[in-house]
Amino acid sequence: MSTTALRRQAPIVDFAPATPAAPAAAQPPGDSVHGLAIDVQGLRKSFGANPVLNGIDLHVAAGQFVAIVGRSGSGKSTLLRLLLGLEQPSAGTFSFADGAERIDNLRVARVMFQEPRLLPWASVIANVEVGLGADRKTAGSGDRALATLAAVELEEKRNAWPAVLSGGQKQRVSLARALVSRPRVLALDEPLGALDALTRISMQRLLERMWLDQGFTALLVTHDVAEAVTLADRVIVIDDGAIALDIRIELPRPRQRGSADVAALEGRILDKLFAGAESP
Amino acid sequence: MNLRPFPEWRQTRFTRRLTRSFTHWLVPLLIILVWQVAVSSGRLSTRILPAPTDVVEAGWRLLKSGELQRNMWVSFWRAMVGFAIGGSIGFAFGLANGLSRRSEAVFDSTLQMVRNIPHLALIPLVILWFGIDETAKIFLVALGVFFPIYINTQHGIRSVDPQLVEMGRIYGMTPWELFWRVILQGALPSIFVGVRFGLGIMWLTLIVAETIAASSGIGYMAMQAREFLLLDVVVLSILIYALLGKAADSAARLLERVCLAWHPAFQEP
Numbered sequence: 001m002s003t004t005a006l007r008r009q010a011p012i013v014d015f016a017p018a019t020p021a022a023p024a025a026a027q028p029p030g031d032s033v034h035g036l037a038i039d040v041q042g043l044r045k046s047f048g049a050n051p052v053l054n055g056i057d058l059h060v061a062a063g064q065f066v067a068i069v070g071r072s073g074s075g076k077s078t079l080l081r082l083l084l085g086l087e088q089p090s091a092g093t094f095s096f097a098d099g100a101e102r103i104d105n106l107r108v109a110r111v112m113f114q115e116p117r118l119l120p121w122a123s124v125i126a127n128v129e130v131g132l133g134a135d136r137k138t139a140g141s142g143d144r145a146l147a148t149l150a151a152v153e154l155e156e157k158r159n160a161w162p163a164v165l166s167g168g169q170k171q172r173v174s175l176a177r178a179l180v181s182r183p184r185v186l187a188l189d190e191p192l193g194a195l196d197a198l199t200r201i202s203m204q205r206l207l208e209r210m211w212l213d214q215g216f217t218a219l220l221v222t223h224d225v226a227e228a229v230t231l232a233d234r235v236i237v238i239d240d241g242a243i244a245l246d247i248r249i250e251l252p253r254p255r256q257r258g259s260a261d262v263a264a265l266e267g268r269i270l271d272k273l274f275a276g277a278e279s280p
Numbered sequence: 281m282n283l284r285p286f287p288e289w290r291q292t293r294f295t296r297r298l299t300r301s302f303t304h305w306l307v308p309l310l311i312i313l314v315w316q317v318a319v320s321s322g323r324l325s326t327r328i329l330p331a332p333t334d335v336v337e338a339g340w341r342l343l344k345s346g347e348l349q350r351n352m353w354v355s356f357w358r359a360m361v362g363f364a365i366g367g368s369i370g371f372a373f374g375l376a377n378g379l380s381r382r383s384e385a386v387f388d389s390t391l392q393m394v395r396n397i398p399h400l401a402l403i404p405l406v407i408l409w410f411g412i413d414e415t416a417k418i419f420l421v422a423l424g425v426f427f428p429i430y431i432n433t434q435h436g437i438r439s440v441d442p443q444l445v446e447m448g449r450i451y452g453m454t455p456w457e458l459f460w461r462v463i464l465q466g467a468l469p470s471i472f473v474g475v476r477f478g479l480g481i482m483w484l485t486l487i488v489a490e491t492i493a494a495s496s497g498i499g500y501m502a503m504q505a506r507e508f509l510l511l512d513v514v515v516l517s518i519l520i521y522a523l524l525g526k527a528a529d530s531a532a533r534l535l536e537r538v539c540l541a542w543h544p545a546f547q548e549p
């Protein structure tokens with residue numbers, strides 16, 4: 001797939017708070033990368049007197065898969081909630097950019113939570129249609145919902161109630177709901193955290209496949225370092241409300257869990273996390 | 281392990297329903313049988329309890345004279361009107377106080393205060409206000425039905441999963457959609473609990489009100505029969521109340537099963 005190849009080779013600016021929109025400009029004109037670039041500048045958030053994020057500067061290129069790891073309470077989920085507009089920043093800005101054009105509309109982003117958050121009183125297909133928002137009533141939206149459900153291999157469960165699905169199936173419906181509107185940014189807040197190990201691996205593969213297919217910008221918050229290294233183009237470690245490490249993962253896809261390259265990177269990130277834990 | 285007594289007997293949905301409804305009626309039928317035998321054999325005096333056959337006969341007599349239908353209809357109408365008025369006011373307050381903290385701050389403590397007065401204690405006052413006409417009965421039924429529906433609606437709305445509400449907001453639901461598709465649906469199981477409690481209180485209130493102050497209705501029929509020592513009619517009235525109560529509850533349960541088909545508790549086995 002050519003767009004994928006392009007995206008993988010696209011220059012990625014690490015630690016470059018002063019160069020907003022540069023990578024987006026580097027995209028060839030007319031390129032069909034679907035994702036949006038994200039620009040974060042001096043983002044701060046505190047709850048009362050409690051600082052959670054102390055000035056985050058971050059630029060995410062369009063279509064990039066970024067994993068954000070950190071220990072519990074490091075502020076990684078808060079970063080995601082700020083990005084989704086669920087919280088208001090105490091200081092600083094973040095914006096989405098389509099080329100040089102800034103987009104303020106938060107509706108370009110979709111989210112997948114740790115819990116499936118399906119409506120128990122709506123059938124599986126109706127839950128997927130929730131993701132279409134106001135487009136639900138337009139022509140062809142039903143087909144789109146069904147096609148997305150087929151992509152997560154749950155077509156035959158379309159009329160079932162969520163209560164009868166397994167945990168992994170529920171998360172697949174939740175993924176279909178997030179992707180049915182073809183979002184340009186997908187935020188994932190530890191979406192696989194509650195799944196068993198095997199289901200988790202197959203969900204990771206599904207997630208990767210959907211990302212390669214649709215080309216959205218992905219922001220994955222996780223505390224599973226192996227998962228971050230297997231899936232992401234770039235891993236950011238957040239510690240004490242600041243970026244402690246920002247590395248690019250340039251291993252070819254699909255990546256083998258447990259391969260030497262993956263393990264080496266995993267070790268490096270874990271070292272950083274533990275270093276943060278031991279320092280006062 | 282198969283604990284079915286007849287594993288070779290293939291149960292269809294129909295036969296399963298049939299056996300289930302038969303099981304429901306097994307105990308009442310048994311009681312009536314024992315009662316009939318006890319009276320027929322003379323062990324139980326007809327001055328204490330008339331035989332079931334006598335009660336059926338009394339029912340037939342009143343049916344032919346048209347008295348039974350008229351009284352049943354009057355009672356049914358009072359119950360339904362009272363339920364509709366009290367239920368909708370309770371539902372409206374439940375919605376308002378469940379959705380808005382401000383509304384709750386204004387109304388809730390007053391309503392809780394009124395709730396602690398047994399509504400049947402108001403009968404003397406109600407008779408003084410409205411006399412013994414329809415308004416008095418409907419007022420009492422509405423008052424009785426109001427509280428269970430109010431409390432359970434409010435509780436249901438409060439206990440809707442906030443994560444689902446957040447999801448709805450992120451996915452761009454309008455406030456109306458959020459209310460209709462998330463909040464109300466989530467509150468529905470609790471609202472149904474309120475409806476079923478309300479139906480119970482509805483009949484109870486009506487029985488008391490009709491027995492004390494009425495000139496028609498099942499309760500009035502029973503009181504009239506007591507005057508003339510017509511024991512069979514008294515027992516008939518009591519049985520009719522039981523049947524009406526059961527019918528209302530069954531209707532509510534049917535509605536519940538249709539509306540809450542998604543709920544694991546209502547899934548067909």
